[in-house]
Amino acid sequence: MTENLTGLNATQPAEEAQRNFPALIFGVLLVGAVIGGNVLVCLSVYVEKALKTTTNYFIVSLAFADLLLALLVLPLFVYAEFQGGVWTLSMAMCDGLMTMDVMLCTASIFNLCAISVDRFIAVSIPLNYNRKHVDQRQLVLLSATWLLALAVASPVIFGINNVPNRDPGECKLEDNNYVVYSSVCSFFIPCPIMVLLYFGIFRGLRHWEETRKAKLRSSIEACRKLQHAAIATALPPLAGTIPGPLPMPLPRIIERDLAQSRLDDTGDYIQEFPYPRQYRENSVPTVTFTQLQNSRKRAKINNRERKAMRVLPVVVGCFLFCWTPFFVVHTMRALCLTCNIPPALMSTVTWLGYVNSALNPIIYTIFNTEFKKFFKKCFRSCC
The missing domain is CATH 1.20.1070.10 (Rhodopsin 7-helix transmembrane proteins)
Structure with missing residues (x-):
């Protein structure tokens, strides 16, 4: 002016x-x-x-x-x-x-x-x-x-x-x-x-991101406890595996969100989400390639939201x-x-x-x- x-x-x-x-x-x-x-x-x-x-x-x-x-x-x-x-x-x-x-x-x-x-x-x-x-x-x-x-x-x-x-x-x-x-x-x-x-x-x-990750952690923890309880009462431990019950795979929706969270945390590289070691070593993968592609698409959307947070000061x-x-x-x-x-x-x-x-x-x-x-x-x- x-x-x-x-x-x-x-x-x-x-x-x-x-x-x-x-x-x-x-x-x-x-x-x-x-x-x-x-x-x-x-x-x-x-x-x-x-x-x-x-x-x-x-x-x-x-x-x-x-x-x-x-x-x-x-x-x-x-x-x-x-x-x-x-x-x-x-x-x-x-x-x-x-x-x-x-x-x-x-x-x-x-x-x-x-x-x-x-x-x-x-x-x-x-x-x-x-x-x-x-x-x-x-x-x-x-x-x-x-x-x-x-x-x-x-x-x-x-x-x-x-x-x-x-x-x-x-x-x-x-x-x-x-x-x-x-x-x-x-x-x-x-x-x-x-x-x-x-x-x-x-x-x-920031609140939305923290809430989403907290819900994902609680869902994984709840599923893990239920699976361990079910296996402990129904099946004996399998020989040749690490001590303790063998966890069943997480439900597909949880695995999908878990894959999305890993991609969100790094953008291009997979970073392990913190959950028990025996689950990482014994879990059965159920996420298909198509689901992983969809997770990447959703991850890109969330990455754009996070980039929006970084560009606000600019x-x-x-x-x-x-x-x-x-x-x-x-x-x-x-x-x-x-x-x-x-x-x-x-x-x-x-x-x-x-x-x-x-x-x-x-x-x-x-x-x-x-x-x-x-x-x-x-x-x-x-x-």
Whole structure:
């Protein structure tokens, strides 16, 4: 969200402003990265049937907001930075830029928040969560994301920037009260909500994993006790085996979950689940190859959930790293009129906020196997 595109004295003529070629080069690369990454995200969900899930529809909404930002806002911002921060276009275009900038940056942040809400619902009430089709609750959440973003930007549409003695060499939000209002609505409210929701997701997934393993241990222990008791009263020990009764094989459903647990613990390598040594040495295998393949498929699903736990700090960390400096600096500038904030600092934090739009496709797709397969397929076809 660009509050101020001016890095030099507004009274300095544009033709005397120093051309900022590094900003131009970096801006072109950033625009290309944002467009390329977000187009691939939208295209992959549209083409691949396996990616047509509810969560990915939220990711497409996020990608669409970032894509519009790269098409409608970033080119003008890069042009102004290349001009040394001096605005040389019309005030009407400036107001349009400010409107789209506020709306799309807010929509991007709100979509990040909506994704956290959607994932929290999926973890908290999984039985009532529709993973394949968008239901009414999710449609309301998606619609609210864009309507609230439009509401935050609406004062600019209705002329809050049309103030007396406006400097035509600057393109910024003229009303400091609106700067504070938009910052609170766009960041200082969604940010704590997002952090709390991701913390709840992390705790929910960890609790789910611990509960599943505890149930598996208790099931194995109960079956082992019953089998030992039945064999001890009915059959004598067999010669040539280790002392003690020979356990019968566990029920297929327990063996299946046991195989899944072993795969979950290592990902690719089998790790023995802790249970008695005589069972490991004498048990009769009853898990077929097909069942083992199914266990591996289920294990992959659980591994994705565990990867989601590991990526949560990355998601929150990148979001805070990119957006916190921007909103802190620009809110401080609006509240403290006597504070001397260097133009270079303002420009840097603005660039940093825009970089988040290029990072979003990477963060939300790099840990998804189907997304990675589609991206690799596209790169192979292009090369």
